[in-house]
Amino acid sequence: MTLKQYLSFITNTFDKMNSTSIAANEANYLKYRGKYKGLLGWIFSTDHKRIGLLYLYSMATMFSVGVLLGLAMKLELLAPGKTIMEAQTYNATFTVHGVIMIFMVVVPGLPAVFGNFLLPIMIGAKDVAFPKLNLLSWWMYVAGVFLVLAALLFGSGTPDTGWTFYAPYSFRSGTNLLPAIFGAFVLGFSSILTGLNFLVTIHRMRCPGLKWTKLPLFVWTLYGTAWIQLLATPVVGITLVLVALERIFGVGVFDPALGGDPILYQHLFWIYSHPAVYIMILPAMGAISEIIPTFAQKHIFGYKAIIASTMAIAFVGYLVWGHHMFTAGMSGTAQYYFSLLTFLVAIPSAIKVFNWVSTMYKGSINIQTPFYWAASFIFVFMIGGLSGLVLGALAANIYVHDTAFVVAHFHYIVFGGTGFAFFAAIHYWFPKIFGRMYDKTWANTGWLIFFIGFVTLYSPMFYLGMMGMPRRYYDYLQEFHGGNILSTIGSWILVTGFVIIIVNLVRSASRGPKTEMNPWHGKTLEWTVPSPPPLENFDEIPVIEENDGPYNYK
Amino acid sequence: MEQAKIVVHDHYDAEASKIGMWLFIFTELLLFGVLFVIYSVYRYINHEAFHLAAEELDTFVGAVNTVILLVSSMTIAMSTTSLQKKNKTITLALTGITLILGIVFLVNKYFEWGAKFDHGIFPGSEYLTENLSQGEILFFGLYFIMTGLHALHIIIGLVLIAVVMWKVYTGKVHAERAALLENSGLYWHLVDIIWIFLFPLFYLIH
Numbered sequence: 040m041t042l043k044q045y046l047s048f049i050t051n052t053f054d055k056m057n058s059t060s061i062a063a064n065e066a067n068y069l070k071y072r073g074k075y076k077g078l079l080g081w082i083f084s085t086d087h088k089r090i091g092l093l094y095l096y097s098m099a100t101m102f103s104v105g106v107l108l109g110l111a112m113k114l115e116l117l118a119p120g121k122t123i124m125e126a127q128t129y130n131a132t133f134t135v136h137g138v139i140m141i142f143m144v145v146v147p148g149l150p151a152v153f154g155n156f157l158l159p160i161m162i163g164a165k166d167v168a169f170p171k172l173n174l175l176s177w178w179m180y181v182a183g184v185f186l187v188l189a190a191l192l193f194g195s196g197t198p199d200t201g202w203t204f205y206a207p208y209s210f211r212s213g214t215n216l217l218p219a220i221f222g223a224f225v226l227g228f229s230s231i232l233t234g235l236n237f238l239v240t241i242h243r244m245r246c247p248g249l250k251w252t253k254l255p256l257f258v259w260t261l262y263g264t265a266w267i268q269l270l271a272t273p274v275v276g277i278t279l280v281l282v283a284l285e286r287i288f289g290v291g292v293f294d295p296a297l298g299g300d301p302i303l304y305q306h307l308f309w310i311y312s313h314p315a316v317y318i319m320i321l322p323a324m325g326a327i328s329e330i331i332p333t334f335a336q337k338h339i340f341g342y343k344a345i346i347a348s349t350m351a352i353a354f355v356g357y358l359v360w361g362h363h364m365f366t367a368g369m370s371g372t373a374q375y376y377f378s379l380l381t382f383l384v385a386i387p388s389a390i391k392v393f394n395w396v397s398t399m400y401k402g403s404i405n406i407q408t409p410f411y412w413a414a415s416f417i418f419v420f421m422i423g424g425l426s427g428l429v430l431g432a433l434a435a436n437i438y439v440h441d442t443a444f445v446v447a448h449f450h451y452i453v454f455g456g457t458g459f460a461f462f463a464a465i466h467y468w469f470p471k472i473f474g475r476m477y478d479k480t481w482a483n484t485g486w487l488i489f490f491i492g493f494v495t496l497y498s499p500m501f502y503l504g505m506m507g508m509p510r511r512y513y514d515y516l517q518e519f520h521g522g523n524i525l526s527t528i529g530s531w532i533l534v535t536g537f538v539i540i541i542v543n544l545v546r547s548a549s550r551g552p553k554t555e556m557n558p559w560h561g562k563t564l565e566w567t568v569p570s571p572p573p574l575e576n577f578d579e580i581p582v583i584e585e586n587d588g589p590y591n592y593k
Numbered sequence: 594m595e596q597a598k599i600v601v602h603d604h605y606d607a608e609a610s611k612i613g614m615w616l617f618i619f620t621e622l623l624l625f626g627v628l629f630v631i632y633s634v635y636r637y638i639n640h641e642a643f644h645l646a647a648e649e650l651d652t653f654v655g656a657v658n659t660v661i662l663l664v665s666s667m668t669i670a671m672s673t674t675s676l677q678k679k680n681k682t683i684t685l686a687l688t689g690i691t692l693i694l695g696i697v698f699l700v701n702k703y704f705e706w707g708a709k710f711d712h713g714i715f716p717g718s719e720y721l722t723e724n725l726s727q728g729e730i731l732f733f734g735l736y737f738i739m740t741g742l743h744a745l746h747i748i749i750g751l752v753l754i755a756v757v758m759w760k761v762y763t764g765k766v767h768a769e770r771a772a773l774l775e776n777s778g779l780y781w782h783l784v785d786i787i788w789i790f791l792f793p794l795f796y797l798i799h
Contacts, residue, residue, distance in 0.1 A: 168609045235616045243609045269616055273623040281631075281738070289717035290734035291727070292631060297734070298727025303634065307627060 067474070067571040085170035088572060091156030092472070093177050094147060099541075101143040101184060106537065108136040113496070113530035116523045119515055129513035130199035131214070135191060137202025138219060142226045143184055145457045146315055149322035150268075151180070151233060153464050154261045156472060158237060160565040161255050163246025163583070165575045168239040172232055179229035186222030190215045201511065203312070204279070206293035206304035210286040217283060224279045227272045230318075234268030237261050246564075248583030255563045255589040256339065259346050260325025263353035267314045267321075271357070275311030278304065305367055309360035317356040319453055321349060323460030324391055327413050330467050331395050333561040334410040335402025338590045341394040348387030355384045365436045374433055381431035388424055392417060407559065408482040412463030415490050419459060423451030426501065441511075444504025447497045455493060462486070462540065469544065470558050474570040475551035477543050485539035492533025499526040563589045607772045614776040618783050621746075625787050628739050632794060635731045642728020644799055649714070650736070651705060655796040658701050659788065665694035666785040669754070669778045679768050681761060688758050688774075691781065695751045702744055706737075736795055743791060746784045753777045 068088040073080055081089055112132055115122045124132065155173065159166050167173050191197050194215030200208050204223075209216060241262050245254070254262075282304070284290050291297030293304045332339040339345065361369060361377030369377075395417055404410070426448040429435050439445065470476050499522040504510075508519045515523065557566040568576055636643045672687035713720030714733055721730050757777045760766040766773050 168606070169613060172613075231620055235613055235620075238616055239609050239613045242612060243606060269620055270623060273620045274627050277624045277627045280742075284716070284738060288715075290738060291716070291730045292734055292738070297722070298635075298639065298731045299734075300634075303631065307631075 066574050067569065068574050069473075069571050071574045083174070085166070085174045086574065087155050087159050087166050087170065087173060088472075090173050090177050091152050091154075094151040094155060094180070097177075097181060097184065098144055098147060098152065101139050103541075105136055105139040105144060106534065108132050108139070110530055110534055112136065113527045115513055116515070117527045118523075119517055119520060121513070124513065126513045127196075127199065130201075130511070131197035133511060134198050134201050138187055138198075138223065140453075141202050141315075142223050143180075143187070145319040145453055146226070146230055147180060147233070148319055148457055149326055149461060149464060150237065150261055150264055150318075151176075152461075153257070153326065153468060154233070154237060154322065157468065157565055158240060158258060158261055159244070160568060160572060160576050161258050161563055162241065162244060162249055163564055163577065163581045164240065164244035165577065165580075167236050168243055169236050173236055176229045176232040176236070179225055179232070183222045183224075183226035183229060186218045186225060188222075190217070190219035190222065194218070203308060204282060205308075206282060206285070206299075206301040207295065209282050210294070217286060220279050220283050220286075224276050224283075227276045227279075230268050231272045231276075234265035234272075237265040238269065241265075246580050246583060248585075248587070250583075252343070253583060253588055256328035256342070256345055256349075257322070257325035257563075260321045260328070260349050263349045264318050264321045267318050267353055267356065271311045271314040271318075274307060275315075278307040278311070302364070302367055305364050306360070309363045310357075313360040313363065314353075314356045316449075316452070317352055319457045321352060323416070323457045324349070324388075326460045326464040326467070327395060327416055328391070329561075329563065330409050330413045330463055331398050332590045332592070333467070333559050334405045334407060334413070335399045336405065336560065336592050337398055337402035338588075338592055339394065340397035340400075341390070342590070344390055345394050348390040351387040352384060355380060355387070359384055362431050362436070365433060366440045378431055378433050382428065385424060385428055385431075388420075392421060392424075405559070407466075408477075408479055408486060409463050409467035409559075411483060411486050412459055412466060415486070416456065416459040416463060419451050419455030419493065423448060423455055426451065439504050441509055442504035443500040443508045443510055446510045447500035447504060450497045450500075455497070462489075465544065467559070468565070469547070470554040471565055471570045471572070473548045473551070474553060475547055475549075476554040476558065477547035477551055481539060481543040485536050485543060487536070488539060489533055489536030492529050492531070492536050495529030496526055496533050497529070499523070499529070562591055605770060605772075607770075607775075610772040610776060611779075614779050618779065621783055621787075625739075625742070628735070628742070629790065629794075632735050632739070635728070635735065639726075639728025639731060642726045643732050646725075646729040646732035646736075647795060647799060649709075649712075650796050651708075652796045654701055654705050655792050658698050659792050661694050661698050661701070662785045662788050665691045665698075666782055668694070669781050673771065673775055673778050676761070676766070676771050676774055677768055681767075684761055684774075685758060688754055688761070692751060692754050692758070695747055695754070699744060699747060699751075702740065706740075709733075739791055740795070743784070743787055746787070750777070750781050750784050753780060 068086055071086075073084065075083055081093060084090065111123065112129065115124050115129055115132075155167070196214040198212070198214045198216045198219045200212055200214075200216065204216070204220060209220075241254075241258060281290070281292050285293055285299075289297065291299045293299045293301050295301060328339060328345055359377055359380045361373055362381045365374055365377075395413075426444070430439065430445060430448055466477070466482060503519050503522045503526075506519065506522075508515055508522075554570060556568070556570055559566075564581060565572075567581065668687045669691045672684045672691070675683040675687060709715065715721070716734050716737055721733065725733075754777055757766060757774050760773060
């Protein structure tokens, strides 16, 4: 198929999608035709809603690749010894799985998709502050993705350092690491620009009357996240540049042979990468804070406490990076300090859980798919969070460091937290984004299977880690066999659920029944515009009165 | 499908672009901040070697470059004022001087680096690994990284100023839409202030 044919194919697909959807407003953002048509009309569009969907499609693609790699790893671990791949292939697989899932899926995650789509609407604006810069962020994201993919497909072998690129192996490994490192750098830059854009948007473009204390909580978490993106990402950016320079020229900064210190690399890496965990989870918490009051039809409990805890997490999250390095060689004083702060940062997260549960108390709960996802989010997030305290305690950490326990912990947080919140958000805002409703029975079935698969996949890893099974090995002792079989079966169940969810959503985006403006009876501003929203969101910029608020339920 | 409906986005908000630029400057400061942290750590560990290696650098050229950048910062600040006073010719002249001073800085840097290369001092060179101590290797490694990254920022700044000059010339940047020039000025000051820290750290401290 030539490029021209391909483009016309895409155009036709979009046209078909559009001709079947008659939205409330004549020029909704899906139908609108600007300077270009078809695919070009999307990838050159500065409309924040289209950019949000561009991110959604590119991230969904990368997520599927990451899931397949994860599935392959679990299949390898079905039995001790070689099952489907050699040790080197396994090393490459977990590296690429990590790089894709961290840098391309969960870090851009909810801000890039739902932040882009909803932030301007939620604050009553027509677009973000810098629409062109917003489009540039997406282009940089795509460039970063292709750079990383180039590292896999060309050169002297797929990177095998793990997603952390630890020195000195990252400049000694014979694999093709440079494009991967550069790709991660570019992805970081894209993340910085998105954060910058959101900060200025929230500061400058709130509609009249929308005071800081009336902002929806999702916007607040985007605000906290944007600060972390802005202030933490440059640190990893320059660190990755240094690794690249070390590889090319041998400058010596991290090379012990030339006087450098590899531990310094770990510090600099985690100064970004720990706050990055909060980049992943804060917007997820924001989405849950939107969903729970809507489906409880009740004012969110402790609005200001949630804001305070969001900003506290963003701030204290900077100061705990050392807990990734308890066994790497650190002074006792530093260990106490990092351990103490790690325990402190758990408090604001617990405040949020308390507030969500209290919001449900005595609410008139409307049980729908997004609510199932939100409730299961709280469940898995608590398991993930509490196991994090086991890791944050110095004595216990020595015991379970670098074991399957750690893998279970961060999958419960990152996949269980951010992933579940992402699915909750897509099921919550789907009718707003596409103007159509998905099949609720299939959506609930998909959720149930996914949830069962998730718990079956990751729970045995807690046990395996406690028993001493190390992470990042393609082989294991016979005594770990039972737990691994269970875990692998879990991965199959999870993927079944995932396929059901995706098929249902993709099908419903073009063929689902049309839906009204506000199917869930939400109170935030995005529910006051037609579904799908018109090109510039509002015909008239809304005005927030003294008694209006984002969660004013009667 | 709908007929074409072209919506022109024209939300000019000088305040927003200024906030955006300041936020971007924060990220740049953190970028260099990490390098300054690395520098301090290694200087603390290898105090003697850093002292020894610093004597290799030419304080005179460094001082000249410092003066050049300070003057260029002044001229770009003056160009902003002249744009507000609607004097296009002087604005162009002042930004032009900034541009030339930036290029002179780079030329100096080129000869400075060239002299080091002639002495066999560059990252990964045989001379370095065989004759110098680890502390000195680190000093020169950091010297090339930090001044190199700074030079890259000078180049970006020069491109930015050239674009602004073109836009002033064609009338797209004027007294009522001065944000681009003001932001380029801010960026140029950032580049300047980083040099103000680099100069004493590498050339002066003994």
